[in-house]
Structures are given as C-alpha cells and as structure tokens.
Amino acid sequence: MEATSPNTAPPGSTNTIQPPSISQQDGNPSNSSTIQQESSSNPAQYEEQHVHTVYNEIAPHFSSTRYKPWPIVKTFLQSQPPGSLGLDIGCGNGKYLPINPSVFIIASDRSSGLIKFASQHQPHSAIIADTLALPHPRGKFDFAICIAVVHHLSTAKRRRQAVHAILETLSGKGKALIYAWALEQRDSRRGWDEGSEQDVMVPWVMKKAKRDLAEGEKNETTFQRYYHLYRKGEMEENVEAARGVVVEAGYEKDNWWVICSRGKGFEEGKEL
Amino acid sequence: MKVLTLNFLTCAVKACKTTSASFPLVPKECELVSDTIAPNPTLLTNLLPRVDWPALGSIAVALGFPSLSPLPPTPADLENDTKMMADLHTLLLETQISEGSLVCANCGHEYKVKEGIANFLLPNHLV
Numbered sequence: 001m002e003a004t005s006p007n008t009a010p011p012g013s014t015n016t017i018q019p020p021s022i023s024q025q026d027g028n029p030s031n032s033s034t035i036q037q038e039s040s041s042n043p044a045q046y047e048e049q050h051v052h053t054v055y056n057e058i059a060p061h062f063s064s065t066r067y068k069p070w071p072i073v074k075t076f077l078q079s080q081p082p083g084s085l086g087l088d089i090g091c092g093n094g095k096y097l098p099i100n101p102s103v104f105i106i107a108s109d110r111s112s113g114l115i116k117f118a119s120q121h122q123p124h125s126a127i128i129a130d131t132l133a134l135p136h137p138r139g140k141f142d143f144a145i146c147i148a149v150v151h152h153l154s155t156a157k158r159r160r161q162a163v164h165a166i167l168e169t170l171s172g173k174g175k176a177l178i179y180a181w182a183l184e185q186r187d188s189r190r191g192w193d194e195g196s197e198q199d200v201m202v203p204w205v206m207k208k209a210k211r212d213l214a215e216g217e218k219n220e221t222t223f224q225r226y227y228h229l230y231r232k233g234e235m236e237e238n239v240e241a242a243r244g245v246v247v248e249a250g251y252e253k254d255n256w257w258v259i260c261s262r263g264k265g266f267e268e269g270k271e272l
Numbered sequence: 273m274k275v276l277t278l279n280f281l282t283c284a285v286k287a288c289k290t291t292s293a294s295f296p297l298v299p300k301e302c303e304l305v306s307d308t309i310a311p312n313p314t315l316l317t318n319l320l321p322r323v324d325w326p327a328l329g330s331i332a333v334a335l336g337f338p339s340l341s342p343l344p345p346t347p348a349d350l351e352n353d354t355k356m357m358a359d360l361h362t363l364l365l366e367t368q369i370s371e372g373s374l375v376c377a378n379c380g381h382e383y384k385v386k387e388g389i390a391n392f393l394l395p396n397h398l399v
Binding site: 044081082083084085101102103104106108110112115116119122123125126127128129130133134135136137138140141269 | 273274281282283284290295309310314318365383387392393394399
C-alpha cells in the first residue's frame with residue numbers, strides 16, 4: 001500500500017469510488033440474498049473479511065481522503081464543555097479529534113492501520129478495540145460519537161447491540177451522536193433510494209502511480225466493503241430497541257444521524 | 273497510551289465488567305516515554321473529578337512513580353500551585369506507555385501495548 005500515490009486519486013474525485021457492483025434497479029434479489037446468508041452464518045467472520053481486512057489494506061489511501069468533518073459532528077463536539085470526557089467509537093483516521101482540544105477523547109478503531117493516524121492528535125488517546133467489546137467502564141462518559149461505523153455491522157441484532165454498547169459507556173446525562181449511510185440518497189452519484197437493496201458491497205478503487213507498477217500489473221485494485229444502508233427511521237428503531245432515547249435526529253449529506261441518551265428502562269449488560 | 277487513559281479502561285471481556293478486579297488494568301513490564309503536550313489547565317482541572325484517584329495512585333506506583341497524596345488536589349490547590357499542576361500534566365498526559373502489557377486482575381488476560389497503542393481485540397474464545 002505504501003506504493004500508492006494519493007495524487008493519482010485526489011480526495012473527492014469521482015473516480016475513486018465506482019457505483020456499486022450490485023444492481024439496485026433490476027429487482028433481482030440473488031445478490032442481496034447471498035449477502036444475507038453469508039452474513040448470518042458467522043457475522044463476525046464476515047465483517048472481518050469484508051470490512052476490517054479491507055480497511056487495513058486501504059488505510060493510508062482511505063486516510064488521505066478523510067479530512068473534512070461533517071457539520072453536525074463538528075457542532076456536537078464543539079458544544080461539549082472544557083474537561084468533558086468522551087469516546088470516538090470507530091474513529092478511523094481520527095479526523096474528528098482536532099475539533100475540540102479542550103475535551104479528552106479516547107478514540108478506538110478495529111483497524112491497526114487507521115489507528116496509527118488517529119494516535120497523532122493531542123491531547124487525546126487512541127486504542128485498538130471492537131465496538132461490540134469496548135474496554136471502557138460503564139456509565140462514565142459525557143459524550144460519544146460513532147460516525148460511519150454501525151452500517152458496517154452485518155445483522156440487525158449486531159447493529160442494535162452496537163447502539164446498546166455505545167449507550168452503556170454514557171453517564172446518565174451523557175449523549176451519543178451516531179451517524180450512518182442512508183438508503184435514501186437519490187441525488188448522490190450512487191443513486192440508491194427508498195426500496196433499493198439495503199445490504200450492499202461498495203467498491204473502493206485504489207490507483208497506483210505508473211512508476212510503482214510491476215510489469216503487466218494493473219494500475220488499480222478494487223476492494224469491496226460491506227454496508228447496511230439505513231432507511232428512514234431505522235436508526236431511531238435501533239435506539240429504542242436498546243432502551244435509549246432519541247434526543248434529536250436528522251439527515252445530513254446522504255447520512256441519517258441521531259443524538260441519543262440512556263432511557264429510563266436502560267439496562268447495563270443486557271443481551272439484545 | 274497515556275496514564276490518564278488507563279483511568280478510563282477496563283477489561284473488554286463482558287463478564288469482567290461487573291467485577292471491581294477488572295479496574296484498573298495492571299501495567300506489566302512497561303516501557304515509558306515522555307511526550308511534550310501543550311498544557312491545558314482548564315481541561316485538567318475540570319477532568320480531575322472524573323479521575324479515580326486511588327486507581328491513578330496504584331498505576332503511578334506500578335509504573336515506578338512516587339506515591340500520590342491520599343486525596344486528589346482541589347481546583348484551588350491546582351490554581352495556587354503551578355508545580356503541582358505541571359507535575360500532574362506530566363504524569364497524566366505526557367507520560368506514555370510505549371511497550372508492555374495491561375493485565376486484567378480478574379481474568380488474567382493480557383492486552384499488549386505496541387508503539388504506544390494498546391490492542392483490546394479479544395481472541396475468539398473470549399468473545
């Protein structure tokens with residue numbers, strides 16, 4: 001991966017991400033049912049292959065394209081008072097860590113490749129951890145963000161468990177901002193919309209500079225990442241299933257988001 | 273891995289979460305390095321009530337630092353004593369575990385720290 005030149009695929013370039021290989025339009029369920037079957041037999045293993053391995057392989061290139069914070073996330077982080085204690089769960093390259101240097105954030109990600117980038121941002125801290133097995137005390141944190149993470153979990157149960165795991169870290173007054181890719185994005189170049197297949201493979205195309213190519217080697221490699229595209233209201237359903245309360249919710253740039261906290265019936269350690 | 277971070281970490285194994293033995297994780301054969309980080313007195317003063325002081329004391333001693341005072345400093349202490357503030361900043365934010373392990377005193381699982389980053393991914397039999 002070191003040989004990759006980010007210059008050949010500038011951030012935001014429409015060439016870096018191709019439309020998904022699974023057809024959304026023809027109503028043929030064969031591809032989607034394959035995804036479901038595979039993911040339900042051993043979802044953790046499925047995600048290891050179709051999410052974690054891919055992120056480790058594309059880490060430097062992915063990181064070079066991820067530097068622009070989304071406005072809702074920025075506002076949420078800036079609203080935290082100085083000395084607040086927070087988590088960035090599934091932090092990737094840590095692009096949200098520079099936003100508020102007056103709070104202390106422990107950022108975690110499964111990708112050892114991406115966490116190296118995240119660990120550069122002071123005064124925060126970065127660790128390798130799984131969202132479904134977080135190494136944090138319960139009921140301790142003032143806030144948490146979980147941006148573009150839960151859509152990589154391949155079963156409904158695991159997505160609910162992830163929301164529960166996030167709420168579990170929060171104090172009674174703590175709030176979490178959760179953000180995931182929307183199914184309804186008809187104006188994006190991908191063109192998904194209501195009624196499209198929700199479980200899709202999305203390609204990441206990585207181009208190599210010509211000088212780095214071995215003889216006869218193709219100048220681009222395509223990696224496929226698994227996504228569950230959230231439909232309208234689905235994130236709120238996840239929060240309610242975890243006995244959380246939705247404080248605020250909305251849609252921003254092809255993503256659904258919620259700000260949530262623990263509800264009255266919230267139970268630590270509960271199996272969902 | 274900052275000393276402050278250790279105050280907000282437990283064992284990743286679900287069954288350990290409810291036991292007091294899983295907190296704090298115990299540093300084992302740790303190498304320390306020192307970073308230079310811009311001081312932020314407000315951050316530290318506001319965060320201090322969230323720090324489990326006895327846990328911090330046991331970690332400091334395990335890492336070879338002198339014993340801490342039995343009680344945490346008050347905001348007034350910190351405001352009037354710049355050396356105390358500077359020492360706390362050095363211990364909590366600038367001191368890093370670069371290599372070593374963190375051990376759960378309940379289940380005995382060891383989490384490795386490499387190049388300053390602790391890895392909490394569990395082997396399959398512990399998930």
